Amino acid sequence: MNIEKSNITIGFIGIGVMGKSMAGHLLKAGYNLHIYTRTKDKATDLITQGAVWKNSVTELAKQANVIITMIGYPQDVESIYLGSNGIISNANKGTYLIDMTTSTPTLAQKIAQIAKEKDMFSLDAPVSGGDIGAREARLTIMVGGESQAFEVCKPILEKLGVNITLQGEAGAGQHTKMCNQIAIATNMIGICESVAYAQTAGLDPEKVLQSISAGAAGSWSLSNLAPRIIKEDFEPGFFVKHFIKDMGIALEEASSMGMEMPGLELAKKLYDKLANQGEEDRGTQALYKLWEQKT
Structure with a gap:
């Protein structure tokens, strides 16, 4: 089941480091886009490009499907979805809800259940790629979510990722994101130690990176974040602060599973x-600063 693009009004909440680019792709793809974020100045470029500004979550929820x-x-x-002025209390029946925030699997399941009771569809869809x-x-x-809702929303998601x-089911997306963050967390320690070792040994870190990123040590973080470390970017x-939040969620979930x-x-x-x-x-990548202090 697909919905014609002309019949879709997307409401996008959260115009931050990643959200601004994501909302921009949807706008360029021809979707009718309504946006809201706590700081309107962050949305100026999108508004100039044709996005429709909404003054509150409530106003946006009533007009997007x-x-x-x-x-x-x-x-x-939790506040934006489940509060009295939030999405589920104000959205129309049949609305598709896609939370791309990295949050807890338990909350994703709670939102999905309440949305279903209100005849809405919910997907938890966290992302990786920075x-x-x-x-x-x-x-x-x-x-995470029901396959029917996923198939309806997939053309929209395809404008954001590959x-x-x-x-x-609900919560599975968030659990998968925890696996992602767990793998990245210890990888970043290795990357920082590797760059610090190269510099301490008197090597050219860029040449070292050229060699090791193409071998068994290769990873997205090594290819994309190690160059920033070398440039002190x-x-x-x-x-x-958001990564610390994610690691805390993963540790809590692991503890609940006895891991x-x-x-x-x-x-x-x-x-x-x-x-x-x-x-x-x-x-x-600023984790490197802990080694920088010692070299």
């Missing part, structure tokens, strides 16, 4: 130390 959220924390997701993936519309999108997989493609995660615990400890030094609004 597909609503996408890309916000910060699980408490924000600011680069968002700008290039090459995000990996991990989806690796889009329905992982299972610590601007956020993904905030340290020990020593690698993840170490990574979170290091990122907590970094945040305590005032770096919470930097990009995740």
Whole structure:
């Protein structure tokens, strides 16, 4: 089942580092796009390009039949979806809800159940790829929810990413994103230690990166974030504070399943130390600063 593009009004909430690019792709694809974010100035470029500004979540929810959220924390997701002035209380029956925030599997399941009771459809669809993936519309999108809703929304998601997989029922997308963050967390430790080792040994880090990124050590983070480390570019493609939030969710979920995660615990400890030094609004590659202090 597909809905004609002309009959779709997308409401997009959250115009941040990634959300702005994502909303822009939908606008360029010809969708009728309504937007809302807490700081209107962040949406100026999109409004200039034709997006329709809405003054509140309530106003947006009443006029869109597909609503996408890309916000910060699980408490924000819960408030925006389940609050009295939120999405589910004000959206129309038949509306498709797509939360692309990295949040908790439990909350995704709760939202899906309440949405179903209101005759709405809900997908949890967190992403990976950072600011680069968002700008290039090459995000990996991990989806949880009913297959029918996924098939309806897939053409929209295809404007944002290239690796889009329905992982299972509600919450499965968020669980998959936790797997992603767990893998990245310890990988970032290795990347920082590798760059620090190269510099301490008197090597040219760029030449080292040229060699090791093409071999068994290769990863997205090594190819995309290590060059930023070498250039001392610590601007956020993904905030340290949001990564700490994600690691906390993963540790809580692992604990509830009786799992020990020593690698993840170490990574979170290091990122907590970094945040305590005032770096919470930097990009995740800023973890290198902990080694930079020693070299």
